[in-house]
Amino acid sequence: MIRFCCQCAGPVRHEIPPGDNRLRALCPNCGHIQYENPRLVVGCIAEYEEHILLCRRAIEPRKGFWTLPAGFMENGESTAAAAARETFEEACAVVDQLRPFALVSVPHISQVHLFFHGHLSEGRHAPGEESQATRLFSPCEIPSQVLAFRSVRYALERYLVDRECGHFAFHETELTPQFSG
Amino acid sequence: MIRFCCQCAGPVRHEIPPGDNRLRALCPNCGHIQYENPRLVVGCIAEYEEHILLCRRAIEPRKGFWTLPAGFMENGESTAAAAARETFEEACAVVDQLRPFALVSVPHISQVHLFFHGHLSEGRHAPGEESQATRLFSPCEIPSQVLAFRSVRYALERYLVDRECGHFAFHETELTPQFSG
Numbered sequence: 541m542i543r544f545c546c547q548c549a550g551p552v553r554h555e556i557p558p559g560d561n562r563l564r565a566l567c568p569n570c571g572h573i574q575y576e577n578p579r580l581v582v583g584c585i586a587e588y589e590e591h592i593l594l595c596r597r598a599i600e601p602r603k604g605f606w607t608l609p610a611g612f613m614e615n616g617e618s619t620a621a622a623a624a625r626e627t628f629e630e631a632c633a634v635v636d637q638l639r640p641f642a643l644v645s646v647p648h649i650s651q652v653h654l655f656f657h658g659h660l661s662e663g664r665h666a667p668g669e670e671s672q673a674t675r676l677f678s679p680c681e682i683p684s685q686v687l688a689f690r691s692v693r694y695a696l697e698r699y700l701v702d703r704e705c706g707h708f709a710f711h712e713t714e715l716t717p718q719f720s721g
Numbered sequence: 722m723i724r725f726c727c728q729c730a731g732p733v734r735h736e737i738p739p740g741d742n743r744l745r746a747l748c749p750n751c752g753h754i755q756y757e758n759p760r761l762v763v764g765c766i767a768e769y770e771e772h773i774l775l776c777r778r779a780i781e782p783r784k785g786f787w788t789l790p791a792g793f794m795e796n797g798e799s800t801a802a803a804a805a806r807e808t809f810e811e812a813c814a815v816v817d818q819l820r821p822f823a824l825v826s827v828p829h830i831s832q833v834h835l836f837f838h839g840h841l842s843e844g845r846h847a848p849g850e851e852s853q854a855t856r857l858f859s860p861c862e863i864p865s866q867v868l869a870f871r872s873v874r875y876a877l878e879r880y881l882v883d884r885e886c887g888h889f890a891f892h893e894t895e896l897t898p899q900f901s902g
């Protein structure tokens with residue numbers, strides 16, 4: 541919750557500005573409106589010789605669980621660049637041939653998760669700072685009982701189905717808050 | 722640029738926090754880190770009887786130019802819900818059967834534009850507060866010389882090509898800063 545104006549340090553009011561229809565953090569002193577918007581989490585299904593790269597998380601939330609390399613998109617980068625950067629940071633892995641694969645809205649935490657499908661260059665990977673381990677899994681080895689997040693499960697499930705069919709489509713869904721993640 | 726902490730009103734420092742690799746607005750007083758991330762702009766290609774709904778903008782930027790209904794995604798909603806809401810706000814139009822169609826990264830302004838393709842219910846539309854006019858255009862009528870934004874042009878171009886082919890794919894691109902928009 542925003543309490544003070546980031547421009548003049550005055551206390552903000554939570555009001556609906558003229559011409560708007562939502563509560564915003566409004567500064568009565570300098571007039572600045574501080575908007576809050578959903579964050580994009582971008583990740584990658586990196587494939588090498590029919591295996592998929594997963595990372596075991598070294599940090600909370602879901603420490604010890606397996607996930608696709610993914611993280612918050614940063615200002616000044618494209619979605620594909622963000623997916624490649626996160627894959628490098630979390631799994632020391634270089635990916636190319638990135639194509640968008642799945643979009644998962646998680647409105648109760650104001651996040652949008654976007655997964656690309658890409659090729660893992662030379663099959664090389666190693667744990668980055670936020671990973672305990674990285675490993676290439678064949679489809680039947682994927683540890684579906686210990687995946688970190690529901691959006692990761694969704695992307696992997698769709699990926700495996702598409703792979704069986706021999707055609708990769710683009711998938712979209714919305715997660716409701718009945719489970720954590 | 723963030724100058725003061727939104728939690729305690731203290732002056733922030735722009736430093737790289739431990740374990741991070743980017744400059745953040747860090748509060749030395751209370752320890753709060755204020756992250757800034759790209760914003761999602763979500764819109765809709767709303768179709769009715771082979772016509773497409775466009776809005777003539779009543780506000781800057783690009784006042785008077787034609788655009789697809791689109792706007793900033795809000796906290797607590799899905800991408801599809803955001804596309805439907807923007808279409809209703811800007812064109813008083815109800816859409817259904819929404820499917821993701823195009824993703825456009827605009828890194829130099831830290832935005833990601835996401836367009837859905839949907840069906841305009843009963844063909845009804847009217848200008849919302851931010852539109853001077855709304856109109857259904859046949860493909861050959863689309864005012865391509867007076868479109869408001871390059872991402873809108875990209876989405877419409879891909880849409881028209883896909884329609885010719887009889888198959889709607891999902892498209893992705895990145896815009897570089899050589900032109901405005």
